[in-house]
Amino acid sequence: MADEVGVSRSTVSNAYGRPDQLSPELRERILSAARRLGYAGPNPTARSLRRGRAGAIGVLFTDELSYAFKDPFAVRFLQGLSLAAERHSTGLLLIPVPDDPEAARAAVRNAAVDGFCVFCVAEGHPARQAIFERGLPVVGTELLSTEAEMFAAGIDEAAATRTAGAHLTALGHHRVTIVADMLHPALGPLDQPIRSLEDISYQGERERLRGYQEAWDKAGLDWGEVEMINVPGNSREAGLAGAATALDRRDRPTALVAFSDVIALGALDALRARGLRPGRDVSVIGFDDIPQAAEAGLTTVRQPAKEKGRIAGELLLDPPATAEGRRVALPTELIVRASTGPAPDGRN
Amino acid sequence: MADEVGVSRSTVSNAYGRPDQLSPELRERILSAARRLGYAGPNPTARSLRRGRAGAIGVLFTDELSYAFKDPFAVRFLQGLSLAAERHSTGLLLIPVPDDPEAARAAVRNAAVDGFCVFCVAEGHPARQAIFERGLPVVGTELLSTEAEMFAAGIDEAAATRTAGAHLTALGHHRVTIVADMLHPALGPLDQPIRSLEDISYQGERERLRGYQEAWDKAGLDWGEVEMINVPGNSREAGLAGAATALDRRDRPTALVAFSDVIALGALDALRARGLRPGRDVSVIGFDDIPQAAEAGLTTVRQPAKEKGRIAGELLLDPPATAEGRRVALPTELIVRASTGPAPDGRN
DNA sequence: TTGAAAGCGATACCAG
DNA sequence: CTGGTATCGCTTTCAA
Numbered sequence A, B: 001m002a003d004e005v006g007v008s009r010s011t012v013s014n015a016y017g018r019p020d021q022l023s024p025e026l027r028e029r030i031l032s033a034a035r036r037l038g039y040a041g042p043n044p045t046a047r048s049l050r051r052g053r054a055g056a057i058g059v060l061f062t063d064e065l066s067y068a069f070k071d072p073f074a075v076r077f078l079q080g081l082s083l084a085a086e087r088h089s090t091g092l093l094l095i096p097v098p099d100d101p102e103a104a105r106a107a108v109r110n111a112a113v114d115g116f117c118v119f120c121v122a123e124g125h126p127a128r129q130a131i132f133e134r135g136l137p138v139v140g141t142e143l144l145s146t147e148a149e150m151f152a153a154g155i156d157e158a159a160a161t162r163t164a165g166a167h168l169t170a171l172g173h174h175r176v177t178i179v180a181d182m183l184h185p186a187l188g189p190l191d192q193p194i195r196s197l198e199d200i201s202y203q204g205e206r207e208r209l210r211g212y213q214e215a216w217d218k219a220g221l222d223w224g225e226v227e228m229i230n231v232p233g234n235s236r237e238a239g240l241a242g243a244a245t246a247l248d249r250r251d252r253p254t255a256l257v258a259f260s261d262v263i264a265l266g267a268l269d270a271l272r273a274r275g276l277r278p279g280r281d282v283s284v285i286g287f288d289d290i291p292q293a294a295e296a297g298l299t300t301v302r303q304p305a306k307e308k309g310r311i312a313g314e315l316l317l318d319p320p321a322t323a324e325g326r327r328v329a330l331p332t333e334l335i336v337r338a339s340t341g342p343a344p345d346g347r348n
Numbered sequence C: 001t002t003g004a005a006a007g008c009g010a011t012a013c014c015a016g
Numbered sequence D: 001c002t003g004g005t006a007t008c009g010c011t012t013t014c015a016a
Helices: A009-017 A024-036 A042-051 A065-069 A072-087 A101-109 A126-133 A158-168 A203-218 A236-247 A261-273 A291-296 A305-317 B009-017 B022-037 B046-050 B065-069 B070-085 B101-109 B126-134 B157-170 B205-220 B236-247 B262-275 B291-295 B305-317
Strands: A056-061 A093-094 A139-140 A150-156 A176-181 A225-231 A255-258 A283-285 A300-302 A326-331 A334-335 B056-061 B091-096 B139-140 B148-155 B176-181 B229-231 B256-259 B283-285 B301-304 B327-330 B333-335
Touching: A009 A024, A042 B046, A056 A072, A056 A101, A056 A305, A072 A261, A072 A305, A072 B091, A093 A101, A093 B022, A093 B070, A101 A126, A101 B236, A139 A305, A150 A158, A150 A225, A150 B229, A150 B291, A158 A203, A158 A283, A158 A300, A158 A334, A176 A203, A176 A236, A176 A261, A176 B056, A225 A236, A236 A255, A255 A261, A261 A283, A261 A291, A291 B070, A291 B101, A300 B291, A305 B157, B009 B022, B056 B070, B056 B101, B056 B305, B070 B091, B070 B262, B091 B101, B101 B126, B139 B305, B148 B157, B157 B205, B157 B256, B157 B283, B157 B301, B176 B205, B176 B236, B176 B262, B236 B256, B236 B262, B256 B262, B262 B291, B305 B327
Parallel strands: A056 A093, A139 A150, A150 A326, A176 A225, A176 A255, A255 A283, B056 B091, B139 B148, B148 B327, B176 B229, B176 B256, B256 B283
Antiparallel strands: A093 B091, A300 A334, B301 B333
């Protein structure tokens, strides 16, 4: 700080940081001198160090970073998050997490942030542990997380799918196929049907499955009639492929249950390709209620994606005093559209 | 650094930063001690300060930050950018730029980054000047920028639209309406047709307009027959509204020219709503070639969005030695689909 | 290999 | 309202 233009460094600092601490004319004199000398203002890194605030919140992506920009639900969530960040003049630092465990930990350790938003990191992922080691505030979307330090903005996943499941059973469906992504990272695509809750390494998905299971129980139906297909990725194409597998079986299900609308849209594509009518020949139900769901007439569970992101951001940037306030439950709603209808009778 | 577990700070530093500088067993001893003491590793901010590297590149958004996640072209561009960032173990810091000029400058000054990517900041915007004052590398998409310090990954915008314009004039169109966003920030929506290149504060859009103008000149047509509509936002809805205005005139154009596919899709919506057939009653041409363009049968100019982002990132993170290498021109291609066809004859 | 000392660039506190 | 001073936490010579 060679700005010894007559005044001392503290005065220069004040000129930038607190304009009210010195005469406007002096401030102007300093600022113009700075301009002349090519001084760009306080170095943000040094400021951060001194202030103990990085001015950014970190969002980790274990998938390719570009996932953030691909999935409609992720996009809405990030929109909300960015809204909160904006309000606190904070940036969003998108952090790509490498596959290599050691590199993943390093990525977390090296992030200059004031807190983390754990958006889509499987339980047991090395980055996950590293995050908590940082000792910074962490927010996620899993209300039921056992990680006590974690704040959360989430929904009651099980309750949501319990309602959705009741809708299906009331319509007479009992032999259905669940199509979902990310049930377990180690699972191969399509070929490994899974049955146990323990196989699922994302809490949200696990709860959703539990909800359906409870609905089946409540209706006195046999959960053994429900098949599950794990697809590689949360995409329409993956949904199409997964649904195709189910529909082409001799004994095809009367309904397809997707854990996201994107996948459900793919399932609708699969129906269309086979001349099957959604809600008549085969029912389809999704999750999220992304904008395209309405256009497609998809029955789904609506969750407030943007609001979820916004609240997550607020939780992180302005933590409530009490522990209870740090887990916020958001409402969900079953939106019934044309893609679900009575199970076709006859052979079953 | 109270880690006086027997060794000194430099040794601890080495334990993390250069494992080869000390015995593996000592390193392990240090690391486990750190774990025990709850030391999360070197503070990233302090490290940045010392090393002079922030480990992030800043991407500015003058629009709502969420624009980043909304527009398909922006999404693809950011995908590419994140790819390059990933390769250099660098994060992406998304910076929302406030409307207030002073706050905007502050946002730029406070960003702890190693460089900026100017994605969508109008000429003359206060943030723009502030960026260059930082003295950091800057990359944009405007090949013809007069800002000498700016690297660029871009396309020859004028050449692209010259080709598109030639396609239209060859089909016999001469009375067309251009629908575009961001022609000028101060312009009101729809109601202020603009005619002059100088009214446009984005170089890319200006060049696109010039290209069409040149195509008209070359075909010996009267540019005065071309109308322009400025719409508020790069969205399908805005495109629909803009196109509606044009189509509902008594003397409607034979073709609609959009400066983005998103707007062009909105224009197709407007046609549909009026029972007009694209490519028969009215031709529509877009720009970008986003995935939805193919589905919609939209004639458009393809530009490599993701590659543009990737190269921009590489330019920033690994600048070529020569000044020439710092402006990279990417190819474009006219993709002719069903939305353009011969101008309907009759009354014109 | 390991340790001591010198900053990186700023800010907060406390006298003047 | 202004100016010294200590310090934020680390990395990097350079010597031992």
